[in-house]
Amino acid sequence: MAGSVASFDEASSSVVVSATDVSKRYTRGTEPGVLGRLLGRQSPPTVRAVDSASLEVRTEEIVGLAGPSGSGKSTLLHLLAGLERPTDGTVTFRGTDLASLSRRERTRHRLEHIGIVFQQFHLLDSLSARANVALPLVETGVGKRERRRRATDLLERVGLGDRLTHRPRELSGGEQQRVAIARALVTDPALVIADEPTGELDTESGRAILQEFERVAENRAVVLASHDRETLDLCDRLLRLRDGAVVDQPSRGGPRE
Amino acid sequence: MSDRYRRSMTRQGTRLRAAGRLTIAQFRDQKVRLSLAVVGVTLAVLAITLLAGAGVGVLETGEQQFQTADRDLWVTSGDTRLTTAGGGGFENTLYDSRNLSAEMESHDGVALAAPLAFETVYVSTDGSDDFRTFVGTGIPGGGSSIQVTDGDALEGDPYYANGTYGGEMTREVLLDAETARSLDVSVGDTVHIGGSLAAARENEFTVVGISPTFERMLGTPTVTMPLSELHQVTGNTRTEPATFLAITVEDDARIETVKRELTEEYPEYEIRSNQEQLEAVLQEQVVLLAAGGTLVAVAIGAGVALTFSLLSLVIYQQRPTFAALTVQGVSPPLLLMTVIGQGLCIGLLGGGLGIVLTPPAVVALNRLATAVVGFDGLIQTAPWIYALALAIAMGIGSVAAVVAGWRVSQTPPLEVLS
Numbered sequence: 001m002a003g004s005v006a007s008f009d010e011a012s013s014s015v016v017v018s019a020t021d022v023s024k025r026y027t028r029g030t031e032p033g034v035l036g037r038l039l040g041r042q043s044p045p046t047v048r049a050v051d052s053a054s055l056e057v058r059t060e061e062i063v064g065l066a067g068p069s070g071s072g073k074s075t076l077l078h079l080l081a082g083l084e085r086p087t088d089g090t091v092t093f094r095g096t097d098l099a100s101l102s103r104r105e106r107t108r109h110r111l112e113h114i115g116i117v118f119q120q121f122h123l124l125d126s127l128s129a130r131a132n133v134a135l136p137l138v139e140t141g142v143g144k145r146e147r148r149r150r151a152t153d154l155l156e157r158v159g160l161g162d163r164l165t166h167r168p169r170e171l172s173g174g175e176q177q178r179v180a181i182a183r184a185l186v187t188d189p190a191l192v193i194a195d196e197p198t199g200e201l202d203t204e205s206g207r208a209i210l211q212e213f214e215r216v217a218e219n220r221a222v223v224l225a226s227h228d229r230e231t232l233d234l235c236d237r238l239l240r241l242r243d244g245a246v247v248d249q250p251s252r253g254g255p256r257e
Numbered sequence: 258m259s260d261r262y263r264r265s266m267t268r269q270g271t272r273l274r275a276a277g278r279l280t281i282a283q284f285r286d287q288k289v290r291l292s293l294a295v296v297g298v299t300l301a302v303l304a305i306t307l308l309a310g311a312g313v314g315v316l317e318t319g320e321q322q323f324q325t326a327d328r329d330l331w332v333t334s335g336d337t338r339l340t341t342a343g344g345g346g347f348e349n350t351l352y353d354s355r356n357l358s359a360e361m362e363s364h365d366g367v368a369l370a371a372p373l374a375f376e377t378v379y380v381s382t383d384g385s386d387d388f389r390t391f392v393g394t395g396i397p398g399g400g401s402s403i404q405v406t407d408g409d410a411l412e413g414d415p416y417y418a419n420g421t422y423g424g425e426m427t428r429e430v431l432l433d434a435e436t437a438r439s440l441d442v443s444v445g446d447t448v449h450i451g452g453s454l455a456a457a458r459e460n461e462f463t464v465v466g467i468s469p470t471f472e473r474m475l476g477t478p479t480v481t482m483p484l485s486e487l488h489q490v491t492g493n494t495r496t497e498p499a500t501f502l503a504i505t506v507e508d509d510a511r512i513e514t515v516k517r518e519l520t521e522e523y524p525e526y527e528i529r530s531n532q533e534q535l536e537a538v539l540q541e542q543v544v545l546l547a548a549g550g551t552l553v554a555v556a557i558g559a560g561v562a563l564t565f566s567l568l569s570l571v572i573y574q575q576r577p578t579f580a581a582l583t584v585q586g587v588s589p590p591l592l593l594m595t596v597i598g599q600g601l602c603i604g605l606l607g608g609g610l611g612i613v614l615t616p617p618a619v620v621a622l623n624r625l626a627t628a629v630v631g632f633d634g635l636i637q638t639a640p641w642i643y644a645l646a647l648a649i650a651m652g653i654g655s656v657a658a659v660v661a662g663w664r665v666s667q668t669p670p671l672e673v674l675s
Contacts, residue, residue, distance in 0.1 A: 083584060083671055104588070111586025122581035122674065126286030127279075136585050138275040141268045167286075183585070 015094075016191050016221040017080050018056040022089035023244075024049045024075050049075040051244035052089065057191070057221045062213065064235030065225040072244035073225035074195050080223060081114050081193045082106040094190070111139050115184025119196035121176045123168040123183070129155060129175075130164040133182045140187060154182035158212055174205025181212050192222045198231050210234050276594030280602060283575070283595070290571060291603070297567040298607025298650050299614065301560035305646040306615040306638060307622065308556035314637040329512045330519070331534040332361065332370075332502035333527045351526070354499035355417070358397075361502060364519060366510030371397045372499035374484060375475070376491045379457040382440055384449040388457060391436060392479045393450065394471045395487030395499075403481065405431065408444035408466030417485035422494050424485075430462040431481040433472035437464065450480060452491030460490045473634075501534075560646070561653050564607075568600050568657035572665060579662075580670035589666045593659065600658025601651060608650030612643050 029044030050072045057063050057080070065073040078084045079091050082098040083106075091098045093113065101109060110116070123132045133151035142150070155164055158178040160171075168176050177197060184192055194213070198206035210231060216222055226232055240248035284291045334351040351357070354372035361370040378393035396403065397414045411429050418424035430450065432442070442448060446464050451457030462482065471479040488494045506515045512530065520528050529537055579592050619636045626635040 078671060081584075084669075107583065107586055107588055109586075110584070111588075114586075116584055118581070118674065120674075122577065122584075124279075124282075124578055124581070126282040131278075131282070135275070135279075135582070136587060138271055139586060139588055139591065141264065141271060143271075144274075187586070 015056045015058050017091065017093050017223075018054075019076070019080060019086075019091050020054050020089050021052045022054070022076075022079055022086040022091055023051055024072075024079060024084065025087045048244050050079065050086070050241075053239075053241070053244070053246050054089075055239060055246070057223055059190070059221055060217055060219065061237075062217045062222040062224065062235045064232045064238045065223065065241060066227070066232050066238050067241035069227075071241040073241055075244070076241070077193050077195055077223060077225050080191070081116060082109055111136060112187060113190050115181075115187070115189040115192040117177070117180050117184050117192065117194040117197050119199040121168070121173075121180045121200070123176055123179055125168050128165045128167060129160060129171065129179045129182075132168070132179055133186050136183065136187050150186055151182070154185055155179070157215075158182050159208075172205065173201050174208055177201060177205070177209050178212060181209070181216065185216065190220050192216055192220060194222065194224045196226055196228075197224065198226065198228055203230075206230065272588075272591045273594060276591055276598055279591075279595045280598035283578075283599065284602065290574070294567050294571050294603045295607045295610065298564050298603055298654065299611040301563040301567075302608050302611025302646045302650050303614060303618060304556045304563075305560040305649060306611065306642050307618060307636060309553050309642045309645070310615075310619060310636040310638040312550070312553045313639055313642065314635050317634070317637045328503040328531070329506045330504040330516055331529050331531070332357075332504060332519070332523075333500070333529070333534075333537075334525070351499045351502065352496045354497050354502060355420070356497075358502050361504060361519065361523075364515070364522070366506050366515040366518070367504055368507045369505040371503050372484060372497070373501045373503055374487060374493075374499040376452060376487060376493070378450050378452055378480065378487075378491065379454055380436075380440065380480060381449045381457060382442060382446070384458045384461070386454075388449075388454055389440075392471075392475055392477055393452075393487050393491070394475075394479050394481040395484035396481060397484045403431070403468050403470045405466040405468050406434070408464070410466060410468075411481070411483060414483035414485050416483060416489065422485060422489060426486050426489070427483060428460075428462045428486070429465045429482065431466045431468040432464055433469050433479055434467055435472065436478040436480060437467055439478065448480075450482070450490055452493070456490050456492065504528075557645075557649065560649055564604070564650060564653045565657040568603060568654050569661040571599060571603065572596050572658055572661035576665050576668065576673045579665050580668070580673035583666070583670040584674065592666055593662050596658045596662030596665075597655055600654040600656075604651035604654025607654075608647040611650065612647060615643070615646075 025046045025048050027044050027046050031043055032039075032041035053072070053076055055063065065076060067073050075084070079086050082091070082093070082101070085099050093109070096109075098106060098109070123129075124135070127135065130148065130151045133154055134147040137147040137150065152161075152164060155161060155178075158181055160175060160178055160182070163171060163175060163179075168179065171179065177200070181197075184194075192213075197213070198209050201209060206228070207230070213222060213224070213234060224231060224235060232238055238248070239246050332351070351372070354374070358370040358372050361367055372395075374395040376393045376395070377390055379388040380391050381388045396411070397417075403410060408431075411431060412427050414427075415424040416422055416426045430448065432440070432448075437443060440448060442464055444464055444466060447461050448464060449457045449460060450462050451460050468481060471481055484499075485494070488497055504515075504519075506512050516528055516530065519526075527537070582592060583589075615638060619638055622636055623634060
């Protein structure tokens with residue numbers, strides 16, 4: 001079954017990631033064994049978190065995922081990031097089917113191509129802001145001096161040049177989210193995924209973060225999931241989800257234009 | 258060396274350094290958690306060293322007692338059993354000990370053969386009905402190998418004179434410090450001693466000295482007196498029972514040769530060296546040994562379990578951190594290196610602290626044991642105990658960290674973060 005398609009139809013933009021008829025089902029509990037079946041135990045119920053959704057995201061595009069809680073926004077983000085495999089359909093990143101990659105390859109894929117920003121930041125309290133940002137570069141084999149330079153540059157870009165050595169707990173929520181954005185960008189990913197990036201922030205901090213995302217999208221694709229109207233206004237187009245399915249056509253063009 | 262290999266090695270080195278820095282950073286950030294984990298491992302190490310030390314102490318003390326007794330061979334009749342009757346000591350299964358020792362002393366190469374007896378006796382300070390039981394030890398002669406810490410040694414055993422009990426009783430007795438304290442007597446005081454209450458009321462002895470020798474050997478309070486006087490007050494002059502005949506061989510004689518000849522001449526008796534005698538005594542105490550062995554095994558098992566669960570807990574509590582890193586694309590090897598680093602550090606710190614604290618703990622516990630039960634040198638450590646404890650702390654710490662880290666790395670990160 002073909003699902004709703006939301007595409008940004010601009011020939012000059014290259015598709016970074018696309019989802020085609022992707023579905024994700026979760027099983028609540030475990031399948032009964034032989035004894036369980038003999039005793040009449042039923043198969044556990046399944047929940048369809050994403051239902052035949054399709055979309056394409058191109059470079060320099062910000063796509064918003066909107067919908068009530070439980071509508072499948074986060075799950076769709078995880079599928080696009082390669083954090084989960086779809087039950088049906090395919091997720092393709094620049095022509096590569098993510099389901100064909102092993103777990104290790106998908107981890108490497110995220111490191112090199114995808115930046116992720118969480119609602120709750122998930123920074124390491126034990127490391128300074130700069131060390132948090134630089135940490136993913138350890139895996140890419142970048143030398144210590146270069147790691148520090150790149151992390152410093154990015155933190156300066158997000159306005160935290162005077163907070164390099166501060167620990168996360170010494171920073172405000174908005175500052176922590178900017179550190180998280182810098183961390184997401186440090187490997188220069190082609191796609192940035194953000195799940196409720198302003199959900200933990202006050203209005204003023206949230207606006208500052210949204211400005212960062214506008215800058216982030218200058219040479220890469222961004223997919224945001226949010227309930228927040230102001231955050232969604234930033235997006236070039238929106239996908240509205242309900243019960244895992246895309247229920248609304250994309251709005252072409254947004255406030256950025 | 259290929260470029261690919263070189264790049265791989267460089268990357269591993271970078272990972273290793275990063276893991277080291279991450280480990281240190283995590284520790285610096287979680288001082289309380291680290292301290293508690295280190296304290297836990299320290300306690301596990303102390304449990305291992307002290308309980309294993311108690312096991313070693315029993316064996317070492319026993320061996321030392323046989324060595325310091327300044328005897329070369331021990332003659333017994335049958336098994337050497339600890340008696341369950343009265344205050345403790347050994348069963349006296351070797352009869353006519355005076356004649357037997359005289360016979361053996363006449364054998365070539367034997368310098369001295371002396372019977373040693375242990376009997377349960379009643380002791381009172383004033384001959385009233387307030388009697389208590391102790392182990393009475395009978396020794397022939399003054400007992401030059403008997404250590405006296407206060408007062409004088411026994412004069413000798415003049416009561417037994419040329420095969421008769423016609424000499425004069427010295428009525429001298431040595432007490433160990435704990436017995437003297439419990440009876441509230443000191444050198445110069447008198448006590449009543451006998452194998453029955455009636456005999457005890459009639460026989461008064463003077464405390465001439467304080468000696469820890471037999472209390473250490475038996476691990477129980479003792480009164481030490483001339484053998485013939487012990488036989489007299491316990492009514493055993495007719496059978497003259499003894500637990501051992503202790504033989505000293507002449508300086509120019511070979512112990513093994515004398516032992517072989519005596520064994521051939523007296524096949525009805527067991528003749529053993531110091532080490533063999535200790536082993537024989539211990540072999541009779543299967544239940545005791547099994548209990549001791551179980552205690553040591555439980556100590557090691559508890560130490561292993563405690564270390565394992567502590568390390569698992571420390572790693573488990575960092576799941577959100579590791580999950581966030583995994584989502585960012587940080588690989589399992591870097592996380593595992595960090596986890597192993599934490600296990601090694603906690604194991605090393607806890608193990609090291611446990612080993613440093615073991616000697617003062619041994620001193621304190623030995624003092625306590627001496628004060629409470631009068632047994633000196635209860636806990637004795639050995640290098641292998643320290644090595645075992647440290648190996649368990651570090652080895653199990655690392656293994657626990659690896660297992661916990663592997664399990665954490667297998668948990669889908671979104672399960673932890675969502």
